[in-house]
Amino acid sequence: MNGAELLRLIGAQVCVHATMAGLRLAAPLLALQQGYSAMAVGVLIALFALTQVFLALPAGRFADRHGLRRPLALSATAATLGAALAGVFPVFPVLCLAALLTGGATGATVIALQRHVGRAATDSSQLKRVFSWLAIAPAVANFLGPFGAGLLIDHASTLVGGAPADLLSYRLCFAVLALLPLLCWALVRGAPEEAPSAPPAGAAPTRAWDLLRDPMFRRLLFVNWLQSSSWDVHAFVLPVLGHDRGLSAAVIGTILGAFAIAAAAIRIVLPVLASRTSERVVILSSTLATVAVFVAYPLLYSPWLMGLCSVVLGFALGSVQPMIMSLLHQITPHHRHGEALGLRLMTINASSVAMPLLFGSLGALIGIGGVFWVIGATVLAGSRMVWGLRLPER
Structure with a gap:
């Protein structure tokens, strides 16, 4: 795997992960602003991880069968849909749905990318190197997502005559976050893909x-x-x-x-x-x-x-x-x-x-x-x- 391809894959993970990280900051703040309790906000935050618990194994099997591009296309669609729904309907139940969608999309993206990168490496030294570079993506996303969301919440609405942190600011924030997964798909749509490995001939079905x-x-x-x-x-x-x-x-x-x-x-x-x-x-x-x-x-x-x-x-x-x-x-x-x-x-x-x-x-x-x-x-x-x-x- 060459450096340019690896950089595109890192960028793809950053885009989806930053959408979730930004939503994880913005959605609880909006819920608090709307008068929801700290307990309700805690439930909202937990939903970002909950989907990954239940979807991780199905997402892994799906990646084994279909490789990289199809799982990432579905993940980008889910993340975009989640952020867009939050922007169109900024109410608590929809924020919870957005948390489930973006959390699940991020988990499925991580699994598909890690599988693809690991299969493309040729030896153990290259495995360690490519996973070291790929591991930078969550750190970058966890900075860019909340930082960008915070700036949009504080300043986006003021550019059109609104007030900081008003509902329009949150809508604009969610709209920008919804665009990032589309960039993820643009980065990986042309990535070379290896044929899925078939199980050994005569092997019994596995779980x-x-x-x-x-x-x-x-x-x-x-x-x-x-x-x-x-x-x-x-x-x-x-x-x-x-x-x-x-x-x-x-x-x-x-x-x-x-x-x-x-x-x-x-x-x-x-x-x-x-x-x-x-x-x-x-x-x-x-x-x-x-x-x-x-x-x-x-x-x-x-x-x-x-x-x-x-x-x-x-x-x-x-x-x-x-x-x-x-x-x-x-x-x-x-x-x-x-x-x-x-x-x-x-x-x-x-x-x-x-x-x-x-x-x-x-x-x-x-x-x-x-x-x-x-x-x-x-x-x-x-x-x-x-x-x-x-x-x-x-």
Whole structure:
């Protein structure tokens, strides 16, 4: 895969993901402005991930059967439809429908693109490099989507004599977001497509859950869950810890922002390092660094030191996903890559819905600092699973 093609695919993912990220900012703000409760807004936000839990496996199978372009055409259509409906009918039930459509479209896009990129790579070094570059897309989208949506909400209506953050501003914001998935389709419509891999002759029908019979796949899924939970606990618990330390919202936001920047930055450097080390070494190093940061966090009171921990954790966790994706493509059959990606995405999204409830309960029982230490101990115990991530002999 050449650089220009990879850049187009990254741009395509940014377009769909930015639509969801922008809508995830604008829709809750509009709902609050219309008088809906914080609980209702929480349900609205959860809907962005809910569709990905239930559609991940069907989307993976569909990508295995149809490749890249057809899944992305449907995803772009769904994302455009969701944002457009929100613009035409800016009422709460339609905002919920838009969340379901754009969330599902983003998940299906990720699966189709990751499958396509993984199949186009020729060796393990190239797998690590292309997934490192592709992993930059969500970071870029999570910045551009909310940033652009915020600017449109504050200023779009004023250009035609309206007021900031009025209903017209939201309509214009949703209209612009609806255009981005069309650009995604324009970027990928001419992408070269490999023929789908057929299952071996005489092979019995399979189900996605059959993949869990492979011990290495189970191990990889568990390791991925550990890293994802570490990401979630940092995003969920750090604001509470910062509040207990008396830090302002701006300082807490800066610490979280430093984490996001570090996670994106390491993915720019990672392609250079990919050919010099193995996936297992990178994941193990990340695991041990995560444990060290989680042990240190509750002991710190200085925002500068907490910011340093945030940066270290961003470097550690940001480097893991490309390595996980590289291993996943090497240990699963070619004709089932989409299913494996769908099962992984379903697990991660289900965890992201459930884990904040667990963190909140733990925090009430043992304190916020104790949550960091419990998760750190869990990650440390799981490091043995990381050491066992060995590719089968070929």
